[in-house]
Amino acid sequence: MTFSFNSSESLGMLHVNWKPMFILTSLGVSSTSSEYCIDFLDRSPSDVSWIGSIQVFLVFFIGTFTGRLTDAGYFRLVFLVGTIFSVVGRFMASLSTQYWQLFLAQGICCGLGIGCLFCPALSVASTSFSKNKMLAVGICACVSATGGLIFPVMFQQLITPLGYGWIMRIFGFFTTGCLTICNKLAKPRLPSYGIFTIQYD
Secondary structure: OOOOOOHHHHHHHHHHHHHHHHHHOOHHHHHHHHHHHHHHOOOOHHHHHHHHHHHHHHHHHHHHHHHHHHHOOOHHHHHHHHHHHHHHHHHHHHHOOOHHHHHHHHHHHHHHHHHHHHHHHHHHHHHOOOOOHHHHHHHHHHHHOOHHHHHHHHHHHHHHHHOHHHHHHHHHHHHHHHHHHHHHHOOOOOOOOOOOOOOOO
């Protein structure tokens, strides 16, 4: 099997290899810190699980609308809003000492942020290719799982010497740097059309 890439598809490879890893790995933070939050917040596993559950729900629910806005030409705005929400939510989570604070920061704020990033990131990656689009999306899915390997190891190694607050700040700085790169590289290829315009192939 052979693949040929033009300059646009070379840029697409950057999207495929960088953006999904930086964006989708944010989902791993909630599951990584859940066990610690049970003791830290003195709440039941059921209560703590609501934080991650709401976050994942918002990622896909908000994606319903951000995908449409991306098609309408608001990619930059949607992506920037998602970046701000994700970064602010991460740093606010580092300051949280009560359940409701962490729920708002990690569950709501980060959920809204990642929801704004999810669909636009995948759409830019796939539409940067004229061929092998399924391969591009497949690589995105594979690379995004890297977060499930990185964050748990970081959390386990740093929780004792640094504490929960500084771990979340490190995640926040990591997210800031990654999403800054993503905002620089992200460039939709397809022409935009109206929000209420329906396109048929």
